[in-house]
Amino acid sequence: MIDCDGLVITDSYMATLRDKTQNGNVQTTRGTKGGLLAELEPESDFGIVISKPGYFSVTDESITTKGVAGDTVKREYTLIAIPYQLPVYVDIVYYDLDKFKIRDDARPALDKLGEIMDRYPFLDLLVASHTDSRASDEYNIILSNNRAKAVTEYMAQYNISADRIRLEWFGEQELANDCGDGTPCSETAHQLNRRSELVLEAFPDPSKQYEIPESFKDMDFCDTDALFDDIQKELAAIPTVYFDFDKSMLRSVHKKELERTAIMLKRMPNLMLFIEGHTDQRGSEEYNKPLSERRADVVKKYLIQRGIEESRMDETWFGKTRPVNDCNDISCTEAMHQLNRRTELRVGKSSITGR
The missing domain is CATH 2.60.40 (Immunoglobulin-like)
Structure with missing residues (x-):
């Protein structure tokens, strides 16, 4: 043995x-x-x-x-x-100012979680809820508590019982940016703070004796990354960041996706993030190579600001050499060019932990 x-x-x-x-x-x-x-x-x-x-x-x-x-x-x-309380997936839902109602744009993320939790009873959900810095600390603690409870109520439609959902609420104590009391910020910046972080945990109860799930009988559970990889593939978790023509600025929509990536890396310290910058095929390679570098670098810098160690990120850039659509052989639409202007993210084992 x-x-x-x-x-x-x-x-x-x-x-x-x-x-x-x-x-x-x-x-x-x-x-x-x-x-x-x-x-x-x-x-x-x-x-x-x-x-x-x-x-x-x-x-x-x-x-x-x-x-x-x-x-x-x-x-x-x-x-x-048994890898108790193993984080295998992260998502975020956002709220309107001073509200805890689940918005329409949050439903797809919660629906996805409800379906996979119903399918895999060894998965539970941690909900960590937050507010922006406006209003008093006391008020915001209550508001973040209500936001956490709203997630529990929503998941009931998938027959997910409340004892499978662990709630945490922080009010304005853990802001995603520098928009603290008295700091002038845009509404977009405040929005990043009005959130519930959703963390799927495998084998959540340390007092419970779990069996290897039937669906994963052939998996090597000595390598817990294998379960993480399977769940990630099923939920299509890792985003791709797209850019405007000849630009390397982050779009607001991608900041939300990178917030999710940051939380994933914080919750899963064994992971390394690999960042690959690309451009479309217009312009010279001499111009596009530095542009793809800037696109990779802007993602890395955003995540560093969110507390991710630079040593856990590996960035490479390819200019126009790895297009999704080869526009040298076909006539590409603007939408096809857009798919080439991207920074791709993927996660893997961290060399820091020796795993």
């Missing part, structure tokens, strides 16, 4: 070995090196269940002595620690 690092588990675990042919349990003993020993009847089939608090149980129904030429049957099993 080993753990995910290949080390022999020497402390206690429970094992039940059953003789399926004789229909009875088989006595087991612990060897000096932590292994499990038993005397098996010849020409018989066996099943074993191994369990340990805080670990996924192991079940093997394929053990047999039928046709075995030697006198020993060996198996090696890996006990995998």
Whole structure:
């Protein structure tokens, strides 16, 4: 019996070995090196269940002595620690000034979460709600609490019970920008603060003994990034940032998407962000290469302002060499050119943690 690092588990675990042919349990003993020993009847089939608090149980129904030429049957099993409260997805919904009603533009994000939580009962939701800096601290605490509760009420239509949603509310204590009391800010900047951060957590209850979900039986849970990657693909989580012609300024809509990316990176410190800048194919490569660099750099600088360490971001730029639409071979519309003017983001394992 080993753990995910290949080390022999020497402390206690429970094992039940059953003789399926004789229909009875088989006595087991612990060897000096932590292994499990038993005397098996010849020409018989066996099943074993191994369990340990805080670990996924192991079940093997394929053990047999039928046709075995030697006198020993060996198996090696890996006990995998349950990755409790593992963040696997992040989104944000926004609110109108002084309101906690769920807006129409927030519904798609919440609908997506409701559907996946209904499908996967091992996922729970953390809702962290905030306000802008206008009004008193006392008022804003209550308002952020109401915003968190509004998410819970909305999720009820997907049969998501309140005990699967953990609420936090901060009022104006954790602003997304420098729009504090008395600081002149645009309405767009204030809007970024009126939000609920939504974090999907896998295996949320540290006191609960979870089993590996049936849908992910073939996944290697020693690599928790595999579950993260699957959920990200299912929910299409990582944004692409688009730019106006010959520009490298961030559009307001993309600032909201980068807010979500920033929260994801804060919640998931094992992740690295890879930033790739691109242009359309008009203009020379000598001009477009620096333009694509500026487009990658503006994304990185925004995330640094949001508290993401520069060492966790890797930026590259490709000019016009990697178009989505090859406008040298076809006549492109402006919409097709727009798809080429982009900064692509993807996440991967962080070299900082050695994973």
